[in-house]
Amino acid sequence: xxxxxxxxxxxxxxxxxxxxxxxxxxxxxxxxxxxxxxxxxxxxxxxxxxxxxxxxxxxxxxxxxxxxxxxxxxxxxxxxxxxxxxxxxxxxxxxxxxxxxxxxxxxxxxxxxxxxxxxxxxxxxxxxxxxxxxxxxxxxxxxxxxxxxxxxxxxxxxxxxxxxxxxxxxxxxxxxxxxxxxxxxxxxxxxxxxxxxxxxxxxxxxxxxxxxxxxxxxxxxxxxxxxxxxxxxxxxxxxxxxxxxxxxxxxxxxxxxxxxxxxxxxxxxxxxxxxxxxxxxxxxxxxxxxxxxxxxxxxxxxxxxxxxxxxxxxxxxxxxxxxxxxxxxxxxxxxxxxxxxxxxxxxxxxxxxxxxxxxxxxxxxxxxxxxxxxxxxxxxxxxxxxxxxxxxxxxxx
Amino acid sequence: xxxxxxxxxxxxxxxxxxxxxxxxxxxxxxxxxxxxxxxxxxxxxxxxxxxxxxxxxxxxxxxxxxxxxxxxxxxxxxxxxxxxxxxxxxxxxxxxxxxxxxxxxxxxxxxxxxxxxxxxxxxxxxxxxxxxxxxxxxxxxxxxxxxxxxxxxxxxxxxxxxxxxxxxxxxxxxxxxxxxxxxxxxxxxxxxxxxxxxxxxxxxxxxxxxxxxxxxxxxxxxxxxxxxxxxxxxxxxxxxxxxxxxxxxxxxxxxxxxxxxxxxxxxxxxxxxxxxxxxxxxxxxxxxxxxxxxxxxxxxxxxxxxxxxxxxxxxxxxxxxxxxxxxxxxxxxxxxxxxxxxxxxxxxxxxxxxxxxxxxxxxxxxxxxxxxxxxxxxxxxxxxxxxxxxxxxxxxx
Numbered sequence: 001x002x003x004x005x006x007x008x009x010x011x012x013x014x015x016x017x018x019x020x021x022x023x024x025x026x027x028x029x030x031x032x033x034x035x036x037x038x039x040x041x042x043x044x045x046x047x048x049x050x051x052x053x054x055x056x057x058x059x060x061x062x063x064x065x066x067x068x069x070x071x072x073x074x075x076x077x078x079x080x081x082x083x084x085x086x087x088x089x090x091x092x093x094x095x096x097x098x099x100x101x102x103x104x105x106x107x108x109x110x111x112x113x114x115x116x117x118x119x120x121x122x123x124x125x126x127x128x129x130x131x132x133x134x135x136x137x138x139x140x141x142x143x144x145x146x147x148x149x150x151x152x153x154x155x156x157x158x159x160x161x162x163x164x165x166x167x168x169x170x171x172x173x174x175x176x177x178x179x180x181x182x183x184x185x186x187x188x189x190x191x192x193x194x195x196x197x198x199x200x201x202x203x204x205x206x207x208x209x210x211x212x213x214x215x216x217x218x219x220x221x222x223x224x225x226x227x228x229x230x231x232x233x234x235x236x237x238x239x240x241x242x243x244x245x246x247x248x249x250x251x252x253x254x255x256x257x258x259x260x261x262x263x264x265x266x267x268x269x270x271x272x273x274x275x276x277x278x279x280x281x282x283x284x285x286x287x288x289x290x291x292x293x294x295x296x297x298x299x300x301x302x303x304x305x306x307x308x309x310x311x312x313x314x315x316x317x318x319x320x321x322x323x324x325x326x327x328x329x330x331x332x333x334x335x336x337x338x339x340x341x342x343x344x345x346x347x348x349x350x351x352x353x354x355x356x357x358x359x360x361x362x363x364x365x366x367x368x369x370x371x372x373x374x375x376x377x378x379x380x381x382x383x384x385x386x387x388x389x390x391x392x393x394x395x396x397x
Numbered sequence: 398x399x400x401x402x403x404x405x406x407x408x409x410x411x412x413x414x415x416x417x418x419x420x421x422x423x424x425x426x427x428x429x430x431x432x433x434x435x436x437x438x439x440x441x442x443x444x445x446x447x448x449x450x451x452x453x454x455x456x457x458x459x460x461x462x463x464x465x466x467x468x469x470x471x472x473x474x475x476x477x478x479x480x481x482x483x484x485x486x487x488x489x490x491x492x493x494x495x496x497x498x499x500x501x502x503x504x505x506x507x508x509x510x511x512x513x514x515x516x517x518x519x520x521x522x523x524x525x526x527x528x529x530x531x532x533x534x535x536x537x538x539x540x541x542x543x544x545x546x547x548x549x550x551x552x553x554x555x556x557x558x559x560x561x562x563x564x565x566x567x568x569x570x571x572x573x574x575x576x577x578x579x580x581x582x583x584x585x586x587x588x589x590x591x592x593x594x595x596x597x598x599x600x601x602x603x604x605x606x607x608x609x610x611x612x613x614x615x616x617x618x619x620x621x622x623x624x625x626x627x628x629x630x631x632x633x634x635x636x637x638x639x640x641x642x643x644x645x646x647x648x649x650x651x652x653x654x655x656x657x658x659x660x661x662x663x664x665x666x667x668x669x670x671x672x673x674x675x676x677x678x679x680x681x682x683x684x685x686x687x688x689x690x691x692x693x694x695x696x697x698x699x700x701x702x703x704x705x706x707x708x709x710x711x712x713x714x715x716x717x718x719x720x721x722x723x724x725x726x727x728x729x730x731x732x733x734x735x736x737x738x739x740x741x742x743x744x745x746x747x748x749x750x751x752x753x754x755x756x757x758x759x760x761x762x763x764x765x766x767x768x769x770x771x772x773x774x775x776x777x778x779x780x781x782x783x784x785x786x787x788x789x790x791x792x793x794x
């Protein structure tokens with residue numbers, strides 16, 4: 001009866017968020033979401049920040065600037081500097097989660113049919129975002145060192161003219177892998193040489209709990225001639241402070257940032273200045289530093305617990321690499337068992353994960369799956385893997 | 398150097414928001430923004446609501462549902478019922494301001510070249526939104542009784558097939574006018590007969606300070622056979638509680654609401670559950686009822702002050718109708734003086750308003766302007782009109 005826009009005639013919903021209905025079951029152990037552990041929220045620190053923010057109630061209650069309040073921009077510049085990225089207020093657009101940063105960028109860059117490159121596997125909500133904006137998608141192969149830059153170079157040399165390349169180089173979602181320094185530098189060279197926007201999504205960079213730290217693409221860009229013009233860096237407080245703030249940002253060349261600002265005017269006028277004020281007070285208090293130590297400790301333990309349990313109980317059935325940070329373990333089932341089939345048995349046993357199909361743009365590998373260790377406790381992780389092992393048994397029967 | 402999407406090669410920024418840079422001047426008296434009066438914020442009531450909300454810190458800090466928290470949806474249903482609109486949770490999508498509600502709707506409805514109808518004059522940020530989404534725009538004539546439904550009927554009978562019609566029937570922005578009951582009913586009949594989505598933007602409906610109340614299109618729709626399927630109603634707490642919450646919503650037929658929900662997944666995952674929790678606590682406390690009396694009183698006085706001062710000081714130079722609610726006076730300069738010319742002299746004298754050009758889709762009337770009485774005090778309003786009168790004198794010289 002209604003005449004919907006092409007992309008919404010049969011809308012493809014997020015395979016992750018569609019599992020959320022099962023979360024209302026209190027017995028469910030979920031490896032599915034990308035939810036941070038609520039036990040690792042700095043409840044008291046944020047309460048104090050909220051009280052300080054409301055001392056200037058006007059800045060919480062009135063409309064704020066479309067591209068972010070001056071206070072949060074100052075704190076973001078300070079935080080980015082700690083991450084070795086020197087930036088100016090005009091380069092920053094504050095957004096409702098980095099999802100919106102990506103969406104705004106697609107608005108200003110993508111016309112119907114434009115080519116966008118993603119990693120294989122990649123984050124499904126961003127596949128959805130790219131499709132909504134009419135992008136033509138190609139997925140690039142990845143391995144434990146991240147994106148295969150040789151395959152990318154071959155593609156570019158064959159004449160492909162992408163508008164952008166979307167990557168999560170540090171603890172990829174879902175891959176959990178970290179792109180090597182050599183590949184980061186090569187990627188920056190290719191972006192500068194071929195003139196495509198390199199979109200670095202970096203929500204997990206501060207969540208490294210083992211191995212040696214690597215600079216972000218944005219931090220490396222000044223070393224590669226011309227690369228600074230092509231990097232758009234997206235970061236967020238969702239995984240390191242609290243998703244409920246919905247405070248994220250992009251750091252972009254001024255011409256791109258200006259257009260994202262204009263796009264945001266008609267997208268939502270502006271993100272909540274109230275939560276931006278809380279976030280600014282929290283960051284100004286330097287509570288984040290010690291809080292990050294606590295989160296990293298927590299995730300280190302959980303990641304170790306998950307990987308150990310998986311090896312012990314399902315080592316014969318699953319292949320995976322242990323990540324050095326982030327929130328995710330990406331795994332592949334042996335013997336061609338489909339993850340969707342395993343999920344069916346898993347849900348019956350009150351445990352869930354996300355089948356990998358949705359993380360692939362084309363030729364989906366049905367044997368893959370994503371497990372997040374972030375939200376469940378260590379005890380729940382062990383119990384969850386026990387249930388998974390039972391589900392695996394049942395799937396064999 | 399960059400290859401931007403068509404709509405962003407030369408991005409047209411909002412004529413309203415582009416004036417905001419002058420707000421940093423403490424001596425500026427602004428009739429320009431649609432900012433509510435900060436003196437009319439319920440600072441204490443919202444502080445209490447914030448404290449109550451944070452008692453359940455998890456619901457503030459963790460990700461919330463993409464389409465809104467269950468608590469705010471319950472309160473929205475209760476509020477809508479007071480406004481004689483009976484609705485269900487599945488019909489509601491909570492958004493970051495009603496700007497986002499409109500943007501999501503355009504995503505799911507508009508393909509490049511689709512026809513969208515608007516009022517002349519209409520809200521410029523929504524002209525911008527429609528253009529970003531590639532809509533073909535036509536503006537319908539309006540008078541003191543609102544949209545000219547006979548002109549609309551002629552257009553439809555001539556074969557026009559709009560996807561949607563966007564209207565602010567109650568205290569239009571910028572017109573300040575209120576659509577008559579007869580026209581409301583006819584508009585609903587036409588939407589049902591011709592199958593276009595009737596988008597009712599209703600941020601100001603509760604801000605009636607004189608005259609008799611009229612039901613919204615959404616409240617009337619059940620009386621008009623078939624009309625319920627075609628009305629999308631957008632409402633917001635920005636003008637009646639606080640814009641900083643960024644809590645608004647659309648009420649839509651289930652098939653449309655579902656697609657807006659899917660669109661929101663990739664647009665921003667979800668609006669802040671923290672400010673949604675505060676808003677839900679505030680609405681649950683029933684503080685809004687007495688607060689609304691206070692706002693209406695305040696705006697009644699300010700509107701009267703503005704209209705009286707304009708009549709006294711600029712009656713010979715300006716034509717306008719005194720509104721019965723809302724935040725805006727729409728005026729036309731005599732003798733062909735361009736509002737942009739007047740603004741130039743006004744800015745020099747530290748007073749500003751929005752020239753009407755940007756409120757017109759085509760053949761802009763350069764003599765029109767919008768004055769908001771909401772933000773300045775009565776004293777500032779009188780002083781502002783004095784300055785305007787001086788600016789007018791200067792423009793004559």
